[in-house]
Amino acid sequence: MSNCKICEQQIQPFLEFGKMPRANAYLDKDGFANEQFFELGVGFCEQCKLVQLLNTIPPEKMFHDDYAFLSSTSRYMEQHFASLAEDIIATHINDPASAFVVEIGSNDGIMLQHFAKHQINHLGIEPSKNVADIAISKGLTIWNDFFAESTAKQVCHEYGQADIICAANVIGHIEDLRSVGQGLDLLLKPDGLFIFEHPYLVDNIQKNAFDQIYDEHIYYFSLLSVQAIFPRYGLEVVDVKWQSVHGGSMRYTLARQGVHPVATAVSERLAREQQLGLDQLSIYQEFALQAQQIKRELLELLTTLKQAGHRIVGYGATAKSSTVLNFCGIGPDTIDYISDVTPCKQGRFSPGMHIPIKPYSDFCNDDHQYTLLFAWNHTEEILTKEQTYNQRGGRWIVFVPHVNVFDML
Ligand code: SAH
Ligand code: TMP
Ligand code: ZN
8 A cells, every 4th residue: 555645645546557667768679688667556645636656766767867758859849848938038037137047857958948048047957967968068057966955955055046947747757745845945036936837637537648657757736736735835826827738738837825916727727626526536447447448449459450461650659658558568569660759769679568669760761551659749740740641541540538540631
């Protein structure tokens, strides 16, 4: 039995996948024999409403000098972060010459570069050295470290407090939220803002996106749980805004209690989450049933296609794909290879199922009829980009919210 990492109450497990590999641990052939697995499962805390992993991996095993995810592989995400940075500058930064912006989990600098462009004093805190180095090569100021209370203390000492602390797709990756909360409390100016985005639990549930569950995703936030966590560290949610990225995300803006007015969007969103039943275990149990149903339907479809002699290629060696492939037991007999634009994934094999990952040029030069879209959160970008494949009648297989096959003719 696991206890909640926030309020220490016993949590209710609702979906257990069994032994799974680390999702971003692409490997060479000589790594197959020593591959490490861990128990992947999620549970719900009835007290603070936080959905969370039942078991976790030490952060140094996930975020290191060979971290496989590069933020700037998506043009749409580049646009998204450009507009987020411009929005923050226009709305919240009165004096760019004296402002100080900190980003937690800045990766290759996809967002921070826009603050730098406006000559705004900035600092990225990023533990994965290979991606931090890319940001540094863009001229950005980066600390190659994990954000925690101790890091916040050092940053404060060296640079002073921040006007804005932003974070995208990272707060749910940090197990010790107490340390994050205390670090924010140290680092944020009295009237500063903490703005973070994360895939939204409501979208995860409504889209049956069970593939969002993997080792790096320790927490699955809703406004309900965010409101249970951050007031412990003197922060309140002053605004929320839904975003379409990553299959549906929420942008939470927090400030010290009582300093900024609270937008009506906060109470409206909270009421909606309660109305949807996000505070009840049953919605999560239903989600787990949907995951099992998708597994059955996807396996049936792939088996039928293989029996008919079709070749199937994967698109996007996402961390999410590790969950689908290992949960369903889909390997290289079914999927010839997975195409991905990230150089460090190419030539390697997918975790657990060992499907080869090939450069995007392999996909472009292929004549296959079926593509399993693992990067479904980038559907619009990918379908727009793949005109040649679409025009030759290539078909797409998706599995969220339901198993479906379609073409663009
Ligand atoms: N913000 C980027 C990257 C998200 S991936 C985007 O939205 O595209 C998560 C990133 O957070 C990785 O680069 C990882 O190395 C980093 N990270 C993980 N734990 C962290 C921590 N404790 N402090 C700061 N960054 C962390
Ligand atoms: P993500 O779903 O975690 O953002 O990961 C997307 C993965 O898909 C990443 O490895 C990059 C890859 N990708 C492509 O190969 N082609 C594309 O057009 C896009 C958008 C992503
Ligand atoms: Zn709890």
